[in-house]
Amino acid sequence: MTALLELRDVRCDFGAVRAVDSVSLDIAENEFFALLGASGSGKTTLLRMLAGFQKPTSGAILLDGKDISPLPPERRPVNLMFQSYALFPHMSVRQNVSYGLEMDRLPKAEIAARVGEILETVQLSDLAERKPEQLSGGQRQRVALARALVKRPRLLLLDEPLGALDKKLRGAMQLELKRLQHEVGITFIVVTHDQEEALVMADRIAILDKGRLVQCGPPREIYERPATRFAADFIGTMNFLPISANSGGLTLATGEPLKSNEPAPNGPSVAAIRPERLRLHEAGDDNRLDGTVRARAYHGLDLQIHVETAAAPDPVIVRITADVADRITLAIGDPITLGWSARDTRIFET
Amino acid sequence: MGERGTFRVMLLIVGLVFAFLYIPISVVVGLSFNDGGLPTAWTGFSTRWYGELLANDDILHAAGNTLIVALASTLVSTVLGTLLALGVELRRRKGHALEALIFAPMIIPDIVLAIALLSFFSLLNVTMGLHTITMAHVVFNLAFVCSVVRAALKTFDWSIVEASADLGASQITTFFRVVLPVLAPAILAGALLAFTLSVDEFIIAFFTSGAGRSSITLPMQIFSMIRFGVTPEINALATIVLSVSVIALTLSQRLSRRSVIPT
Secondary structure, three states: OOEEEEEEEEEEEEOOEEEEEEEEEEEEOOOEEEEEOOOOOOHHHHHHHHHOOOOOOEEEEEEOOEEOOOOOHHHOOEEEEOOOOOOOOOOOHHHHHHHHHHHOOOOHHHHHHHHHHHHHHOOOHHHOOOOHHHOOHHHHHHHHHHHHHOOOOOEEEEEOOOOOOOHHHHHHHHHHHHHHHHHHOOEEEEEEOOHHHHHHHOOEEEEEEOOEEEEEEOHHHHHHOOOOHHHHHHOOOOEEEEEEEEOOEEEEOOOOEEOOOOOOOOOOEEEEEOHHHOEEOOOOOOEEEEEEEEEEEEOOOEEEEEEEEOOOOOOEEEEEEHHHHHHOOOOOOOEEEEEEOHHHOEEEEO | OOHHHHHHHHHHHHHHHHHHHHHHHHHHHHHHOEOOOOOOOOOOEOOHHHHHHHHOHHHHHHHHHHHHHHHHHHHHHHHHHHHHHHHHHHHHHOOOOOHHHHHHHHHOOHHHHHHHHHHHHHHOOOOOOHHHHHHHHHHHHHHHHHHHHHHHHHOOOOHHHHHHHHOOOOHHHHHHHHHHHHHHHHHHHHHHHHHHHHHOOOHHHHHHOOOOOOOOOHHHHHHHHHOOOOOHHHHHHHHHHHHHHHHHHHHHHHHHHHHHOOO
């Protein structure tokens, strides 16, 4: 894999605050990459450094092997789709999209052809003469996308591209963005705080926390094998059970032994199990935990049960698929015994 | 008293306030069309006083001067005021404020500003005339244009400036193709306001026009005519000045309202 973009030890300070701290990353040609983090994690600062609006305090940003960090935004083969879309309010859709190509001083005929083509791709040909204020949120988003894509950048940066859309539209646009990326063959870097969005869209995800890179990998790896307790907590839902280590192995706070395929920890630790990996206990399960049903929530696809146990202060969350839920009756206050496998048990030191 | 009663009383108060504000003005407008020319008796509708006005060389000369001063000072103060507003806003975004200093000319009493400018010009031994009136008008117009443009900048989406740079535009191109067109309604509104203020400004013009009648402006001409009594011509003149001001102000308000609408 030859890297299109290479971040080497990139750091950015705002006064005494270190917004981005020694981040090193390689991003390949044609990749759909997500920068995932909560607000204040440094993901937007990182994006602004790639676009050229923020200078790194130290470190290098290499695009096709060349350091682009001294270049101003207008000289980088990189385009940014702004979170607010930042459409020019006084220009029509067509003028908005043409603007970037006019800046490149391309011949008029070529501009017209490329603008027509990209408007076709994002299905906006019929609205080309409208002003941004006459468009819906989803349409504006597509104009912003077309305006950035029409320049055929080496790298397209998207700042919370779906943040302003309602939930239903967001789901559709996630797949639409992925389709578009495939069609135009441009490397996408998406900044998002929405872990579900990152899991659905990205080929690889980088999780940032307090300016540091926590973990980087494909969605499945991030979800199934979180590198730290933070990553485990941040992505999806996770049950954490405090454990103690002694000569006999690991035990839960209930005194039950805990089996895991991971190496034994040094010092205080927690076991982490995904809700969908828990089930009603069956003979032969590696682990077991007794508790009482405290709440149940029907989600259509599955039934979520909150189980109060002696193993953890917080209720343990269990997801039971619809077909299993149909066969059993579980009322609030009922006793329940949960079981799970050793290979579904992560161990994190605290 | 019921709700209807309260409403009627309020309507009456509103009516009285408007009467107080507008009766003197409508008297002037009405009398300018009075054929007889006396404020005591209505002798029929006529536009003869407007005709006499056009035949009065002194008034035409003064009107010409006013137009020159108003146009020149509007032009200069619009360019400078817009740049000032942008500069201040950019500095504010970086955390430096110098706001109060700019608006001083709006707050300082005209008479103080007039004396200050007179002393200043005398100190520099400048021969006074239309150019000094123009400069003096730029001083206060600048503050008004700046404040109108600043109001529009409050809702200005700066990300479009970054978007322009991102799409490959230089700073100059961004200014002319993005910043200026988006702010245009506000800038025009500021210019119209400046023009209106300049047209009927008396005190500062009076102090900075120098000796002689060559650089007399319209308000000064009216003032000198009034010393010999209010003639019907003055009513006609006042009506024209009023119309120009009302039209310019209405346009200005429309434009500045439009520029404030978020996109």
